[in-house]
Amino acid sequence: MQASNPSALGKPPASGMQPVAWPSIESILQRPLNPPRWLGWRLRAMVLIVVAGLAGVLLVAHWLAAQPKFPLALQATPHGEVRLGTADYPTLQRLEGLTLLSIAVESPDANGRLHTQVAPVNSALLQPSGRWIMAPQMRQDFDRLHQRMGELLGHWSSIGLVVQLHFQNAPAETVLIAPRGWSGLSPLFWLTSGLALLVLALGSSVLLVGPHWRNAGFVVLALCQCVQLLLMGVELNLEAFTPMWLVSLDVRLRMACDLASAAALVLMAAQQFTPSQRAMRVTALAWLAAAGLWLQCQDLCSPAHWWLVQLGCTALAVLAVLMAGQAQRQAPHPLTLVMRRMLVISIVTWSLLTLALWLGASRADLSLQVATYGVITWEVFVTSLVLISPYLSRSRHVLQEFSLLAASGTIAASLDLLFVALFSLGQFTSMTLSLFLSLGLYLSFRRWLLTRLPRPDEVTMEQVFQQMFRIARQVERQPDAMHDALVRLLRDLFDPLEIHVACGQVTEATLRGNGAILLVPVPCRARGGRDGHTALVLKHARRGQNLFTAEDARLAHRIMEQLHRALTFDEAVEQGRSEERLRIAQDLHDDIGARLLTLMYQAPSPEMEDYIRHTIQDLKTLTRGLAAQSHVLSEAAGEWKRDIDHRLSVARCELVWRMQSDVDVHLTMVQWSALTRILRELVSNAISHARARTVEVSLTLADDCLTLSVSDDGQGTDPSVWAHGLGLGGVRKRVKQLGGSVRWLQHGPQGIRCEVIVPSFVGAGSGHAGTGAGASGFGADSPGQFSH
Structure with a gap:
């Protein structure tokens, strides 16, 4: 991209020449000035998608309400055993702290004799998803235990199931496992489901507003994150009673979503290039690589497959970062820069999660905590990035604070996992220490980081008002200099990479392209200048390093509004001056001129008559000059x-x-x-x-x-x-x-x-x-x- 030459933008035409034909705003934006209204098929499609998503969530909640709920909380020990935690009923509180070995169900066979089916229990059964299990022995136990638990649930009925709990060094106990019911659904399910609906609505709106391949990457990323959130909420409620079909489907779906998300990032990075065969080839190879990895490793039956998927996702994300960096060097764009920063943060977070899973694989309790809380932190972090992406230009201050807090939360979760893995600290001690360290880092570096970020106030308000005053004086004398003067003012204020003068009616300063473009209306002039409505199109603030925000739009609008008032005031003052000069000229001509003319005819000598005649000529010149507009x-x-x-x-x-x-x-x-x-x-x-x-x-x-x-x-x-x-x-x-x-x-x-x-x-x-x-x-x- 080449920055426009400001000296050529507002070059006024000479008299008798045709006015400069500014390009239209639509031609500069390469899109309609007025976005499509949410009426007709777009509104109906959006309502249909949201209603369908809400109905799907309710159906899933209805299905979950009919699933069994264990009356005791289960906890994993460092040796892979399962210990009973808090109980839902007072009668079962005496079982808290016991080590659970197996769950048994007695059922009659064909001859009427009781037959006992036993399902052993260990920490592998508590893993929420097989996607995050890398140890081969734990994966085998995970599949085997869920299969045995599924056989027990074959006796499940709508009123529940009576089972026997076998404990270590304690007699067996008989308990009733009842349906979960709507009241048994955890708040985490409703939270993840609500986030999934938000992401679904956001992705759908982006697709409906701009049904173009350039939005395909974001739509795929949003849909994949929606599936991940919904699966996470379901599995955290099912706990040990996850059906075998869902266990198998969960691994394939989660792996497909991770690989598709990484390939979508490559597609989003390729969109920053001018359409070229090279970028399209790289994007196609990325999708083929993601599909090949999914077909090769869809069951994650070995640690090699697990590492291959993790490294494949990382490699695709790194490729997206490299492509975004190359696109930024070729054509600086603030959205490309923001995308590259987000990708780098995501890669670091993904690497920390992978490292924590690898370090915690030797301890059953640590592996369970990482697979549960670490994955929740990761998914919430990615969801927040997806949700704020279309609103990057709303408020610079809020986004800066959000970025710092998100980074602090990621550091806290990572430190917590590393402290537990390396120093064998307790959960409470590790979390407390991590929160204090991350909060200390946030408070220590917050002011420094905020001062290091580019700000729009490099030009002081005093300088802005001085420039506005000079512009008003210049336009009063030279109306066609309006565009040149405004270009200089906005260039000093925002330092855009490009700035254009375009024809089109814009009522107020507005943002386009998610903050990459700022449209500023040129104040109308009642006299002089060029007819028609024009606007200034500013692209890429701070030489492509920043996005325009809502604060920038409001500032530009206030400046143009004050400039319009100043021009209107100056025009009224000049009109008053002109009328007063005309009145004075008329009075001089009618009064003083008539008296001088009388004196000339009554002059006592030719010399006096000639002198008065010259005075009348001077008066005539003066009055003609005063009366001229x-x-x-x-x-x-x-x-x-x-x-x-x-x-x-x-x-x-x-x-x-x-x-x-x-x-x-x-x-x-x-x-x-x-x-x-x-x-x-x-x-x-x-x-x-x-x-x-x-x-x-x-x-x-x-x-x-x-x-x-x-x-x-x-x-x-x-x-x-x-x-x-x-x-x-x-x-x-x-x-x-x-x-x-x-x-x-x-x-x-x-x-x-x-x-x-x-x-x-x-x-x-x-x-x-x-x-x-x-x-x-x-x-x-x-x-x-x-x-x-």
Whole structure:
């Protein structure tokens, strides 16, 4: 991507030229400006998906309510035994702490004799899922014990099942295993089910809003996470009574979801590239590798298969990180950068989970804790990433705090598992120590991390308001400079990678592309400028390092709103000034002019009549200038030339007039008034004091610099010995108003030359009116050269 040149964005057209044809917002965004409304088939499809998901959750809950619930909590010991924990009923509290060896069921055979079926019990039976068992012996025990427990549940009825519990060094006890019921469903099931519904709704909305292959990766990731959450909630409720069909299906589904999620990450990273065959080939190979691993290792019958799946998921995620990094180097994009950071955090968390499972494989209780709480932490972490991905631009502060807290939670869970595995600490001691360490790290590095993150306030509000004031003054004098000025202001404020001026109506500053794009409406102007609605399209804040947030949009909207108010106020003030100047000009013409005309006709001598006639001519020039709405340099120069020629001809003095301008401009009232009075004072000095016979006036406007030179051949003395009075002081004052400088020099053997230089004349207060001075037509000897 190439950043747009701000100097070329708001280049105003010269008079008589066609206005710049800005591209439309839709063409820049490559999508409709107004997203599809949630009406019609999209709304119906969304409601159908959510209702179907809710119905599925209720059906699963209904099925779980009919499944058996063990009346005692089961706990694993470090040696692989099962110990009874807390009991649901007071009558069974005497069994707490006993080691359970087996569960038996007596049933009559075909001859009416009682037959006892026994299912041994050890810690493998408490594993929530076979996906996280890597030890071969434990996996065999897991499958065998669930198969035997399934045989016992063949006698299950709607009223429950009477079983005998055989304990170590204790007599057998008979208990009733009753259905779980709706009240027996744990809060964790409803929490995971609710998260699964949220993820399902989010993935569906992304698919319905943009049914495009670019959204396919996120949709696959959301659906896989939905399945993982639902399976986790079901298995944590079934505990030791998971049916054998679900045991087998769970391993295949979880492994398929992990591999598909990793391949989806590669697909999402490939979307950041410009469509190319290479990226498509890499994506296709990633999906083929994921499918091959699933077909080869779908039963996870050996530790080699388990490690192959873990490393395969890691390799695909690393490939996604590399592709995202290459895409960021080719075309910087904030979403690519955020995706790469999230992928790195996910890979580190996945590696810590794998490490904890490997270290805890030698201890049955530790392996169970990692497979339960470690996996829950991992799934909740991934779910949070999926849920916040479409809302990355909502609030920078909230996202920063969330990222730090999520990182702290991941560190706490990882430290807890490592402390238990390496130092054999108790669960309470390990968790307490991990929480204190992670909280200490969070409090210690929070401020440092937040200050290291890029912020949008590198430009102070005082500087912003100063720029707004300058923009309002510039637009007042040069309406077509609006876009250039706004581009500079927003570039200083947000430092976008790209910025474009586009045609289209945007009511307020809005975000697009999940914060990658910010649309800012250009304030409308009631006078001057170009007709139609335009907007500024900012892409990729902080040179592609950040996303635009809702705070950025509100800030841009407030700036544009205040600028619109300032322009409206300035326009009203200028209109009032114009009306007041017109009233004053009318009064001077009707009152003072009429009196002077009466005096001229009643003049006692021809000299007095001629003097009054000249005064009336000066008054006429003044009133015409006050009444004019605007002054073009070429037209003003014609007025100045005629006025000076008339005055010099009366004094029997010759005028040599030269003017050259590379662009014709509109003069403000301050510029017109100052230049008029400077020329009048300098010519008066040449006539009255120098008694010159020839006056040469040269006016040049080139490269935004105005140079005015008035020379005479009179009887002037050395300017360094002059005593500056009101006349010369007035010249200096008016030159200072224009932001220029003035100096007097000796001209030839006799005479004086006054030189006025005003740099940045056009940018300081004028707007383009034409393509050059040659079009003004004063009877020039050559283009751009005028002489008398």
